[in-house]
Amino acid sequence: MKASVYIATSLDGFIAREDGALDWLPQPGEGSGDEDYGYDAFMATVDVIVMGRKSFEKVLTFGAWPYVKPVVVLSSGTVKIPEALKGSVELMSGSPAEIVASLSGRGVAHAYVDGGATIQNFIAAGLIQRLTITRIPVLIGRGIPLFGTVLRDVPLRHIQTRSYSSGMVQSEYAVAGTDDGL
Numbered sequence: 001m002k003a004s005v006y007i008a009t010s011l012d013g014f015i016a017r018e019d020g021a022l023d024w025l026p027q028p029g030e031g032s033g034d035e036d037y038g039y040d041a042f043m044a045t046v047d048v049i050v051m052g053r054k055s056f057e058k059v060l061t062f063g064a065w066p067y068v069k070p071v072v073v074l075s076s077g078t079v080k081i082p083e084a085l086k087g088s089v090e091l092m093s094g095s096p097a098e099i100v101a102s103l104s105g106r107g108v109a110h111a112y113v114d115g116g117a118t119i120q121n122f123i124a125a126g127l128i129q130r131l132t133i134t135r136i137p138v139l140i141g142r143g144i145p146l147f148g149t150v151l152r153d154v155p156l157r158h159i160q161t162r163s164y165s166s167g168m169v170q171s172e173y174a175v176a177g178t179d180d181g182l
């Protein structure tokens with residue numbers, strides 16, 4: 001099973017403000033016309049979205065549920081899943097290796113891993129093959145970082161970088177040493 005990250009960060013590397021706010025992210029359509037930064041094409045390749053409990057709780061505040069693909073929410077506790085989402089959202093816990101083994105055993109070929117702490121754990125376990133990071137041209141100074149401390153260096157291979165008229169710059173990397181990485 002392949003696992004990918006597709007995420008937006010401030011230029012100084014944050015995925016949300018300290019309180020989880022995303023107000024610094026461009027709103028849909030803002031300054032970008034119909035540009036979706038490759039999101040639909042990426043999502044078309046994804047079988048399941050694996051996200052941390054904190055990201056799930058944030059998405060629930062958006063109002064409309066934005067995903068058409070099944071979602072696995074990771075938590076070591078209990079998470080209230082709204083009735084309307086019970087057919088498409090499932091709770092799991094365990095190490096990243098256990099999560100991958102379980103999904104892989106069901107025939108999942110490509111997972112989209114989301115949420116800062118969750119991404120860091122999967123990278124530390126060597127279970128992310130691809131990273132697509134869209135940098136928003138703004139400094140927010142403090143917040144929830146995409147990356148944190150690492151136990152050892154994580155070499156990356158640059159695949160491509162695209163720049164957009166909105167000022168966003170999107171870079172795609174393969175994680176060296178993983179199946180799809182080199």
Ligand SMILES: NC(=O)c1ccc[n+]([C@@H]2O[C@H](COP(=O)([O-])OP(=O)(O)OC[C@H]3O[C@@H](n4cnc5c(N)ncnc54)[C@H](OP(=O)(O)O)[C@@H]3O)[C@@H](O)[C@H]2O)c1
Binds near residue numbers: 006022077096
């Ligand atoms: N800029 C972007 O594109 C973007 C994308 C995604 C998210 N975000 C933002 O990022 C923020 C959330 O990120 P975050 O780093 O704070 O948290 P997160 O990764 O979304 O969630 C962390 C939580 O996930 C659970 N978890 C993770 N791995 C687990 C595992 N292997 N087994 C069991 N539980 C596991 C734990 O929940 P429990 O504490 O319940 O055990 C942990 O506290 C939100 O504000 C969200 O809006 C931004």
